[in-house]
Amino acid sequence: MKPNRRPLLLLLLLLARPVYSDLTIEITQGMEGAIPIAVIPFGGTGSGGPAPENVAAIISSDLSRSGRFAPLPDHDLVSRPTDIAQVQYQTWRMLNVDDMVIGKVGEVGAQQYNVQFQLLDVIRSKQLIGYSFPASRADLRRVAHHISDLIYEQLTGEKGAFNTQIAYITTAGSGAAKSYTLLVADSDGYSPQTILRSNQPLMSPAWSADGRQIAYVTFEKKAAEIYLQDVASGTRRKVASFPGINGAPSWAPDGQRLALTLSQDGNPEIYVMDLNSKALKRLTNSPAIDTEPVWAPDGKSIVFTSDRGGSPQLYRIAAGGGQPQRLTFDGKYNAGADYSPDGRKLAMVHGEDGAYRIAVLDLDSSLMRVLTDGTLDESPSFSPNGSMIIYATEAGNRGVLSAVSTDGRFRQRLSLQAGNVREPVWSPYQRR
Amino acid sequence: MKPQMNSFIALVLIAMLAGCSTAAKKGGGAAVEDRSMGGGVETSGAAGTGSYAGASLTDPSSPLSRRVIYFEYDSDSILAEDQELITAHAGYLSAHPEQMVTLEGHADERGSPEYNIGLGDRRAQGVKRAFELQGVAAQQISVVSYGEEKAAADGHSEAAYRLNRRVEIVYVGY
Numbered sequence: 001m002k003p004n005r006r007p008l009l010l011l012l013l014l015l016a017r018p019v020y021s022d023l024t025i026e027i028t029q030g031m032e033g034a035i036p037i038a039v040i041p042f043g044g045t046g047s048g049g050p051a052p053e054n055v056a057a058i059i060s061s062d063l064s065r066s067g068r069f070a071p072l073p074d075h076d077l078v079s080r081p082t083d084i085a086q087v088q089y090q091t092w093r094m095l096n097v098d099d100m101v102i103g104k105v106g107e108v109g110a111q112q113y114n115v116q117f118q119l120l121d122v123i124r125s126k127q128l129i130g131y132s133f134p135a136s137r138a139d140l141r142r143v144a145h146h147i148s149d150l151i152y153e154q155l156t157g158e159k160g161a162f163n164t165q166i167a168y169i170t171t172a173g174s175g176a177a178k179s180y181t182l183l184v185a186d187s188d189g190y191s192p193q194t195i196l197r198s199n200q201p202l203m204s205p206a207w208s209a210d211g212r213q214i215a216y217v218t219f220e221k222k223a224a225e226i227y228l229q230d231v232a233s234g235t236r237r238k239v240a241s242f243p244g245i246n247g248a249p250s251w252a253p254d255g256q257r258l259a260l261t262l263s264q265d266g267n268p269e270i271y272v273m274d275l276n277s278k279a280l281k282r283l284t285n286s287p288a289i290d291t292e293p294v295w296a297p298d299g300k301s302i303v304f305t306s307d308r309g310g311s312p313q314l315y316r317i318a319a320g321g322g323q324p325q326r327l328t329f330d331g332k333y334n335a336g337a338d339y340s341p342d343g344r345k346l347a348m349v350h351g352e353d354g355a356y357r358i359a360v361l362d363l364d365s366s367l368m369r370v371l372t373d374g375t376l377d378e379s380p381s382f383s384p385n386g387s388m389i390i391y392a393t394e395a396g397n398r399g400v401l402s403a404v405s406t407d408g409r410f411r412q413r414l415s416l417q418a419g420n421v422r423e424p425v426w427s428p429y430q431r432r
Numbered sequence: 433m434k435p436q437m438n439s440f441i442a443l444v445l446i447a448m449l450a451g452c453s454t455a456a457k458k459g460g461g462a463a464v465e466d467r468s469m470g471g472g473v474e475t476s477g478a479a480g481t482g483s484y485a486g487a488s489l490t491d492p493s494s495p496l497s498r499r500v501i502y503f504e505y506d507s508d509s510i511l512a513e514d515q516e517l518i519t520a521h522a523g524y525l526s527a528h529p530e531q532m533v534t535l536e537g538h539a540d541e542r543g544s545p546e547y548n549i550g551l552g553d554r555r556a557q558g559v560k561r562a563f564e565l566q567g568v569a570a571q572q573i574s575v576v577s578y579g580e581e582k583a584a585a586d587g588h589s590e591a592a593y594r595l596n597r598r599v600e601i602v603y604v605g606y
Contacts, residue, residue, distance in 0.1 A: 174586065201582060203545060203549075204545065223576050224549075224577070244576075245549055245577060261546065261549075263575075263577075266557060267554075267557070268549075289551065290550075291546050292546045305546075312543075312544075335543060335544035336546065336547060349544045422545075
């Protein structure tokens with residue numbers, strides 16, 4: 001890029017989105033067969049000026065990011081109806097649009113809005129769904145994501161996962177001045193909020209099944225400890241600080257137990273802790289590295305990484321203990337698993353010929369598929385609807401986040417403007 | 433902020449003074465009054481107690497000045513060239529049973545972060561066992577694995593990775 005073009009680009013970037021956004025999203029691999037849709041800029045009602053958030057732009061960006069939709073570019077929007085009576089379906093049919101979204105954002109009080117939208121079937125000239133939502137200023141983005149979820153579900157038959165969050169770790173600086181931050185942001189990277197900052201490493205954030213708490217590993221005392229932190233209030237409690245490793249926390253679906261790795265007996269082993277009594281039950285017993293436990297969504301079994309067979313591979317063990325069963329045989333390095341929400345797939349880091357990529361194992365067919373093409377891809381995490389996997393990779397000598405569709409057909413990059421981003425974890429559907 | 437800065441400066445001064453002293457004595461040296469105790473009690477140290485710990489640890493020509501052991505990829509085997517180093521540290525630690533040491537295990541950045549914690553732990557545990565075989569008491573040694581979280585060298589080359597697969601021997605108090 002020529003240096004003299006930079007100020008213009010910067011200006012465009014500033015105009016394009018609010019300054020508090022930390023992540024930008026770049027689609028790096030498109031998808032054939034995306035549904036053509038027109039998302040018309042929402043109109044305003046009442047006395048207020050323009051709405052403080054561009055709701056239609058948020059919806060359009062969500063749909064585009066899913067890889068399942070191809071929103072019409074803004075300059076192709078030949079008219080801008082905000083009311084169903086103004087819609088001329090014939091025009092949109094000629095633009096090969098299957099569906100369209102119209103709506104209004106009305107200011108109904110101080111910092112209070114009413115958002116209404118309608119999803120229209122252009123081919124059949126009729127409304128598919130329509131809702132209206134009250135929203136405070138602070139809730140407008142969430143309402144927009146919720147509308148995206150409703151549209152996604154109506155048109156694909158699958159639940160959307162836009163109104164969810166991601167947690168991740170960033171590092172900045174180097175040497176003694178290095179800082180580590182644990183953040184929670186919307187699934188599109190907006191509204192990042194720091195929930196913990198430290199000058200010692202932070203690792204392995206894990207959401208509780210209800211989305212209210214995050215477990216993580218901190219080295220703030222120059223030794224590994226596991227804390228559980230309430231996301232909304234920031235209060236936290238220490239649950240593990242045994243000698244050696246206190247690592248890889250994973251919540252049981254019931255929220256009452258935590259699987260974790262401890263090396264208090266001189267070797268990394270998988271344990272299950274009852275969070276009420278703090279009682280520990282040891283699940284593994286081998287001289288190998290046993291770590292990275294992850295609960296099956298039905299709570300009956302735990303998948304973990306072990307090098308007991310000579311190289312790191314994934315194994316499954318009953319949650320109450322028993323004989324582990326090896327699951328991966330493809331390649332010399334399969335580690336860091338995440339279960340798909342339906343319990344039928346495992347995402348993992350797959351190492352082959354010096355490259356570490358994200359692969360998915362289908363547990364029914366035992367077929368393994370490599371989804372990414374980086375060399376340092378790690379920390380895969382499924383979206384709560386199972387359609388996408390977010391992971392950490394390297395670009396331009398920095399740690400960045402990427403997401404790939406579970407079928408491998410669509411890929412996008414979410415890049416932070418400064419520092420390294422690592423260990424993304426997608427939240428469950430939130431019930432708080 | 434200010435008080436922290438002052439104590440930081442004080443720490444730096446102490447560290448500099450300790451560095452200047454040719455024989456920093458443990459539990460000995462100049463009397464330090466502790467005026468924080470109630471009842472008019474004052475405590476102070478007496479010269480001549482404790483052992484001389486400083487000299488060999490701070491001597492740059494001593495093998496003890498080398499505090500890092502490097503490892504091959506996905507391996508926790510101590511290389512033949514490091515046996516002498518292990519023996520020197522083990523000898524020092526068994527002669528100074530009051531000296532505590534932390535073994536910090538590290539891995540290169542490739543692969544899964546928590547598996548790398550496991551690798552770093554195994555390397556540090558390997559050094560711990562080697563120390564114990566040479567007479568160091570288990571309670572003198574603590575182990576912490578940082579996995580790939582605290583790289584000694586940045587970059588994605590084998591040269592950087594080699595510097596990052598390591599165990600650092602950290603003498604507590606030095």
